[in-house]
Amino acid sequence: MTLKFNSMKKDQMLMKNFLLISLAALIGLTTYGTSFGAGSSDNDDSSSKEMVDVDYLNGKEEAYNGNYRAAIVYLKKSIENNPESADSYNLLGYSNRKLGNNEEAFTYYNKALEIDPRHKGTHEYLGKLYLNLKQPENAKKHLAKLDSICFFGCEEYTSLKEAIDGYGKNGTYRKY
Numbered sequence: 744m745t746l747k748f749n750s751m752k753k754d755q756m757l758m759k760n761f762l763l764i765s766l767a768a769l770i771g772l773t774t775y776g777t778s779f780g781a782g783s784s785d786n787d788d789s790s791s792k793e794m795v796d797v798d799y800l801n802g803k804e805e806a807y808n809g810n811y812r813a814a815i816v817y818l819k820k821s822i823e824n825n826p827e828s829a830d831s832y833n834l835l836g837y838s839n840r841k842l843g844n845n846e847e848a849f850t851y852y853n854k855a856l857e858i859d860p861r862h863k864g865t866h867e868y869l870g871k872l873y874l875n876l877k878q879p880e881n882a883k884k885h886l887a888k889l890d891s892i893c894f895f896g897c898e899e900y901t902s903l904k905e906a907i908d909g910y911g912k913n914g915t916y917r918k919y
Contacts (some may be wrong), residue, residue, distance in 0.1 A: 796821050799831050802838075811838040829859035833868065840872050840919075848872055861892050867899035871906055871919035879910050 802817030815838050821831040836851035849872070855865040870885035886907060889900040906919055 796825060796828070796831075798824065799828065799834075802831070803834055806834050806838045806841075809841075811841050814838045827858055829855040829862045829865065832858065833862060833865045836865065836872075837868050840868065840875070845872065845876065863889060863892055863897055863899040866892070867903045870903040874906055874910050874919050879907060882907055882910075 798817045798821035802814045802821055805811070805817060806814035815835060818831050818835045818838065821828060822835070825831065832851045832855035836848045836855065839845075839851060840848040848868075852865050852869045852872070855862050856869075859865075866885040866889050870882040870889075873879070873881040873885070882903065886900065886903050889897065889903060893900045906917075909917065
């Protein structure tokens with residue numbers, strides 16, 4: 744009986760040592776990861792810093808607050824710093840569309856789609872521009888494109904679909 748008891752006690756001690764060593768290793772790795780982590784936000788030489796496009800964010804805010812001229816100024820600055828920003832071109836198109844500058848809107852929307860052919864916002868806004876120009880068939884082409892991009896549906900699809908469904912109801916046309 745004492746032999747069996749000693750064997751159990753030995754197994755318990757081995758298990759306890761294993762758990763303690765595992766815990767110590769885990770604490771060591773966690774401490775190492777936080778002490779010598781992959782780049783500190785205070786490190787000016789860090790190549791992993793994410794650049795925030797303040798001009799784009801300001802332009803977006805101005806556009807969605809109805810300050811289209813101010814938005815255009817910010818968004819053009821954004822493009823100077825990041826000429827491959829489909830989002831900036833899209834909002835430039837949006838702001839110009841809202842100001843009635845349809846040719847400029849087309850130019851910026853087309854540039855956004857050149858950069859990102861699947862840009863949902865651009866397809867939505869281009870569809871709405873076509874509705875403003877009383878070309879619902881062209882708007883429906885962008886709705887079909889959104890349908891293929893948004894496999895499970897998306898806000899842009901729903902918004903354009905509602906605009907198309909409401910287009911010309913009761914002989915009235917809403918400006919989008």
